[in-house]
Amino acid sequence: xxxxTTTALGLSAVCISFSxxxxxxxxxxxxxxxxxHRGGSTPSASAPLSLAQLNQRLLNxxxxxxxxxxxxxxxxxxxxxxxxxxxxxxxxxGDTATGxxxxxxxxxKVSFAYTGSSTSEVSEELFxxxxxxxxxxxxxxxxxxxxxxxxxxxxxxxxxxxxxxKSAAPDLGDEQWSQLLTFTAGGQRxxxxxxxxxxxxxxxxxxxxxGLVDTHLxxxxxxxxxxx
Numbered sequence: 001x002x003x004x005t006t007t008a009l010g011l012s013a014v015c016i017s018f019s020x021x022x023x024x025x026x027x028x029x030x031x032x033x034x035x036x037h038r039g040g041s042t043p044s045a046s047a048p049l050s051l052a053q054l055n056q057r058l059l060n061x062x063x064x065x066x067x068x069x070x071x072x073x074x075x076x077x078x079x080x081x082x083x084x085x086x087x088x089x090x091x092x093x094g095d096t097a098t099g100x101x102x103x104x105x106x107x108x109k110v111s112f113a114y115t116g117s118s119t120s121e122v123s124e125e126l127f128x129x130x131x132x133x134x135x136x137x138x139x140x141x142x143x144x145x146x147x148x149x150x151x152x153x154x155x156x157x158x159x160x161x162x163x164x165x166k167s168a169a170p171d172l173g174d175e176q177w178s179q180l181l182t183f184t185a186g187g188q189r190x191x192x193x194x195x196x197x198x199x200x201x202x203x204x205x206x207x208x209x210x211g212l213v214d215t216h217l218x219x220x221x222x223x224x225x226x227x228x
Contacts, residue, residue, distance in 0.1 A: 046201050048105035048128040057202070057227040058110045059124050059220055071111040071121070081155045086148035092141065104137060104203075105129045114212060122208030124220050134203040135175055138196050142177045160185040172221055173199035180210065197221055 049057075061068050083089045104127045111123035127134060145164045153160045161184040169176035178195040193210040195217055196203060204220050206213050 048130070048201060051106055051108060053227075054106050054108040054126045054128055054202075057126055057224045058108055059112075059216065059223060060110070061112070063219055063223060064112060064114075064122075064216060068112045068114050071113055073109075073111075081153060084152040084154060084159075086144075086151035088144045088147045089151065092144055104133065114209075120209035120212055122206065122212040122216060124216075125205040125207075126224065127203040127205075128201055129203075131174070131198065131201055134198050134201070138177060138198070138203055138205075142179060142196070145181075146179060158185060167193060167195070169195060170197075170217065172217070173197040173204075199224060 061070060106128040107125065109123065109125045111121065114120045114122065129137075146166055148164065150161070150163050153162055163182040165180045165182070167178040167180045169178035175198040176196070178193070181192045181194065183190045183192065191210060192207060193213040194205060194207045195213055196205045197217070198204075199221065202224050204217075204224055206217050206220050
């Protein structure tokens with residue numbers, strides 16, 4: 001069976017679930033009628049935001065409230081992250097997981113640990129490009145992942161059994177996508193929610209513990225819209 005580099009969107013969720021130190025990269029993506037809820041607005045042709053502008057729009061500890069600590073980005077390693085048992089995802093492969101194969105013009109990311117009754121995590125990724133590129137890109141990855149209810153992801157010597165399930169996306173922004181990812185490895189089981197919202201020429205992806213994603217999605221979108 002051919003093994004290829006998995007999508008960065010799935011990789012981000014794997015990072016959150018199992019803290020794989022080889023994780024690196026951001027989400028790519030492409031076309032979904034099943035997983036996208038169209039808002040009906042006309043795609044904007046405005047120029048992509050600068051990296052500085054995107055960074056200003058990322059959530060920070062004061063936005064999230066007490067109990068959140070920003071996590072440093074993990075060091076990059078050379079272990080390939082591969083997908084097994086999902087031909088559609090295998091075809092996406094290439095450099096997507098490392099971020100070098102993406103054609104979105106700008107991207108920024110931040111991750112937080114939250115300590116309540118247990119330690120949970122939430123991350124936010126922002127991308128900026130033309131509305132049509134963002135829409136086509138993110139739809140492609142969500143469609144690919146949802147096309148395989150179960151498959152495996154391998155990083156170095158770690159093999160993770162994965163399951164994907166479509167989740168209801170909130171009626172926010174111009175387009176919305178959402179899914180639940182289940183990871184099982186070494187006797188541990190974890191569920192991660194990923195919700196993506198496109199508003200104009202910005203794509204917001206919030207990933208992590210389902211409750212934290214639902215809690216902070218509105219805040220993430222509000223900051224994207226109001227930051228200058």
